[in-house]
Amino acid sequence: MSERVFISPSKYVQGKNVIEKIGSYLRGIGTQTVVIADETVWNIAGHKVVSELKQANFSAKEIVFNGEASKEEIKRITQAAKNEHATIVIGVGGGKTLDTAKAVSDELDAYTVIIPTAASADAPTSALSVVYSDDGIFENYRFYNHNPNLILVDTKIIAEAPPRLLASGIADALATWVEARAVIAYGGKTMAGGITTIAAEAIAEKCEQTLFQYGHLAYESAKAKVVTPALEAIVEANTLLSGLGFESGGLAAAHAIHNGFTALEGEIHHLTHGEKVAFGTLVQLVLEKHSLAEIERYIQFYISLDLPVTLEDIKLKDATKEDILKVAKAATVEGETIHNAFNVTADEVADAIIAADQYATAYKKSYRL
Numbered sequence: 378m379s380e381r382v383f384i385s386p387s388k389y390v391q392g393k394n395v396i397e398k399i400g401s402y403l404r405g406i407g408t409q410t411v412v413i414a415d416e417t418v419w420n421i422a423g424h425k426v427v428s429e430l431k432q433a434n435f436s437a438k439e440i441v442f443n444g445e446a447s448k449e450e451i452k453r454i455t456q457a458a459k460n461e462h463a464t465i466v467i468g469v470g471g472g473k474t475l476d477t478a479k480a481v482s483d484e485l486d487a488y489t490v491i492i493p494t495a496a497s498a499d500a501p502t503s504a505l506s507v508v509y510s511d512d513g514i515f516e517n518y519r520f521y522n523h524n525p526n527l528i529l530v531d532t533k534i535i536a537e538a539p540p541r542l543l544a545s546g547i548a549d550a551l552a553t554w555v556e557a558r559a560v561i562a563y564g565g566k567t568m569a570g571g572i573t574t575i576a577a578e579a580i581a582e583k584c585e586q587t588l589f590q591y592g593h594l595a596y597e598s599a600k601a602k603v604v605t606p607a608l609e610a611i612v613e614a615n616t617l618l619s620g621l622g623f624e625s626g627g628l629a630a631a632h633a634i635h636n637g638f639t640a641l642e643g644e645i646h647h648l649t650h651g652e653k654v655a656f657g658t659l660v661q662l663v664l665e666k667h668s669l670a671e672i673e674r675y676i677q678f679y680i681s682l683d684l685p686v687t688l689e690d691i692k693l694k695d696a697t698k699e700d701i702l703k704v705a706k707a708a709t710v711e712g713e714t715i716h717n718a719f720n721v722t723a724d725e726v727a728d729a730i731i732a733a734d735q736y737a738t739a740y741k742k743s744y745r746l
């Protein structure tokens with residue numbers, strides 16, 4: 378299998394107050410929309426989207442998302458959207474809301490509009506959803522025959538979101554190049570169903586460059602709730618560059634290890650996707666045998682953005698060897714993305730998890746962090 382495949386959304390729009398233009402972007406597409414957002418996001422952006430739609434003569438059915446991108450939730454919202462004969466499905470919120478909106482839109486064969494309210498993960502652009510059990514355990518990737526039609530990224534809303542969400546998005550995006558370059562080196566398959574194009578490789582590499590250049594300034598901008606060129610750069614890196622870069626560039630160990638962590642119970646469930654991916658990325662770097670300086674470059678960057686680097690940081694201080702092996706086994710099940718770039722056993726992954734924790738703990742100790 379050697380064909381190169383690159384996929385992408387039809388239109389990506391990013392800037393301050395862009396949601397005010399939703400009516401003009403949807404002109405001629407249809408008139409019956411459903412808008413999906415969780416309780417928090419309804420007040421932050423959902424009502425504003427609906428009022429813009431109504432002003433532009435669209436009808437909009439409001440649906441409250443319950444918080445988990447699960448089969449049951451997708452079924453429930455699909456039924457509600459069918460009752461409205463919706464031809465446009467609009468997801469507003471974080472990755473789980475957006476993944477649910479994509480699935481609902483697929484069921485209805487509708488036009489898909491994605492409005493992320495945080496740059497917290499690279500979910501907006503892809504032609505797939507990550508599906509979980511109602512208890513938040515990773516179940517499967519669900520693939521679609523096309524990417525979202527329209528993505529509206531309003532940087533005013535994103536600047537006002539909690540800085541922790543932006544940092545999480547940076548961590549998710551930092552995994553993109555680490556994973557893509559591993560897949561390229563191995564000749565593995567990407568989420569787009571082929572091997573990596575030069576285009577996706579360039580995007581993924583540019584993603585990492587942008588993060589190291591502007592990550593700190595953007596994080597400080599988010600703390601001050603202001604839109605700056607650095608914030609705009611990081612929103613694009615977290616959303617567009619990371620989204621295209623992971624999907625057509627390739628996922629490898631970092632995300633498989635993230636998925637493995639969802640199999641554990643306890644406080645780790647309160648961590649964001651990006652925070653778990655940060656630790657997963659460190660584990661992948663350990664598996665790859667990099668120099669101390671290279672590994673420390675990542676550890677230092679994560680720490681400076683208040684991201685987790687040790688098992689204690691991800692609430693697994695008391696994890697047993699069996700727990701770690703459970704994670705490693707889940708990360709290496711057949712079909713997991715780790716096999717796109719590594720020929721490893723669960724045992725080797727478990728050792729890398731323990732070593733990553735040990736390296737980061739030693740780093741923190743030596744700098745008294």
Ligand SMILES: NC(=O)c1ccc[n+]([C@@H]2O[C@H](COP(=O)([O-])OP(=O)(O)OC[C@H]3O[C@@H](n4cnc5c(N)ncnc54)[C@H](O)[C@@H]3O)[C@@H](O)[C@H]2O)c1
Binds near residue numbers: 494
């Ligand atoms: N489909 C894909 O390609 C893809 C890619 C990456 C991640 N994902 C998935 O996305 C999910 C992670 O997304 P996430 O990190 O956004 O988490 P999330 O969707 O679980 O949660 C985001 C949280 O932030 C809140 N929020 C959103 N915007 C806000 C704002 N402006 N102000 C205050 N609070 C706000 C939401 O209410 C929600 O509680 C995971 O399920 C992951 O697997 C999917």
Ligand SMILES: [Zn+2]
Binds near residue numbers: 498632650
């Ligand atoms: Zn991710």
